[in-house]
Amino acid sequence: MKSLFKVVAAVAVLAPVQANAVTDNIPFNGTIADTCAITVGSSGTITPNAGYTQLSSNNAGGAPGTAVIMATGTGWEVDTVAPAAFSTEPVVTASTFAVTYDLSGATTASNVPGATQTALTNGSTSVSVDLTATHPTGSYQAGTYAATVVLRCE
Amino acid sequence: MKRATSLLAGAICLALLPSGAAAQAMSPMRAEVQSFTDSFAVRVYPANPYEHRIRIEVKVYDQTFREVKNAVISPSVFTLGARFSRPVTVMVPFNGEQKRKVRICTESIPFPGQTTRIKAQVCGKFLGKRL
Numbered sequence: 669m670k671s672l673f674k675v676v677a678a679v680a681v682l683a684p685v686q687a688n689a690v691t692d693n694i695p696f697n698g699t700i701a702d703t704c705a706i707t708v709g710s711s712g713t714i715t716p717n718a719g720y721t722q723l724s725s726n727n728a729g730g731a732p733g734t735a736v737i738m739a740t741g742t743g744w745e746v747d748t749v750a751p752a753a754f755s756t757e758p759v760v761t762a763s764t765f766a767v768t769y770d771l772s773g774a775t776t777a778s779n780v781p782g783a784t785q786t787a788l789t790n791g792s793t794s795v796s797v798d799l800t801a802t803h804p805t806g807s808y809q810a811g812t813y814a815a816t817v818v819l820r821c822e
Numbered sequence: 823m824k825r826a827t828s829l830l831a832g833a834i835c836l837a838l839l840p841s842g843a844a845a846q847a848m849s850p851m852r853a854e855v856q857s858f859t860d861s862f863a864v865r866v867y868p869a870n871p872y873e874h875r876i877r878i879e880v881k882v883y884d885q886t887f888r889e890v891k892n893a894v895i896s897p898s899v900f901t902l903g904a905r906f907s908r909p910v911t912v913m914v915p916f917n918g919e920q921k922r923k924v925r926i927c928t929e930s931i932p933f934p935g936q937t938t939r940i941k942a943q944v945c946g947k948f949l950g951k952r953l
Contacts, residue, residue, distance in 0.1 A: 705847035706942040814939055822945035
């Protein structure tokens with residue numbers, strides 16, 4: 669009886685496992701929302717011109733602000749809104765503001781007036797924003813100046 | 823000369839954009855809504871696809887970008903964590919019209935202490951129709 673158990677155990681161990689190979693599909697799904705995302709980048713800097721009548725990122729020492737817009741579809745447009753006034757200035761000046769922007773990457777455009785809408789191509793577009801403030805009557809005096817530009821995707 | 827030096831040394835810096843980057847997105851950005859009532863509702867999902875939290879404000883504008891003050895936005899101002907989105911419900915009154923086109927915009931709000939001087943604005947266009 670003991671031997672019988674040993675034989676059965678040995679047969680069980682040595683018997684091949686009959687595993688039938690089976691294939692099937694594993695589905696993967698994903699959705700990308702049709703939208704645009706704005707990532708603001710480096711700060712812009714404005715500096716005075718020779719006559720101190722303008723403060724602009726186009727002057728020597730100035731720098732544009734930068735941003736990246738990722739559009740995941742077509743039909744989106746970008747534009748900017750110039751500030752109505754400085755948010756910080758030593759004396760209220762009632763300055764006038766002008767914004768221009770450049771696009772590179774998926775969409776390209778150069779020196780576009782800020783209020784002009786530009787259609788975006790699907791993909792990543794770098795935006796460079798320039799701001800110029802002009803004194804209404806005279807010249808700017810010493811101090812810190814700050815303003816807000818709106819970068820819009822719609 | 824002193825004035826000029828002071829002016830230059832004063833680093834007349836206009837921060838157009840923040841050094842601490844902020845980003846945002848929103849979906850959907852186009853929709854047509856039908857309503858039996860005096861207002862129509864839209865649910866949008868502002869999203870923060872980046873690795874830091876951002877402060878967001880949702881606003882409603884008409885076609886000429888005048889703010890629709892009597893729209894009800896819930897919530898209208900909130901903080902959104904990294905790689906997160908949340909629903910925002912917007913109720914827009916028809917103001918007696920049969921249909922109304924509005925823009926619903928997600929706007930970034932700079933955190934205190936940041937030098938943010940740009941407002942990133944992502945706007946969707948929505949049409950409400952009264953049945």
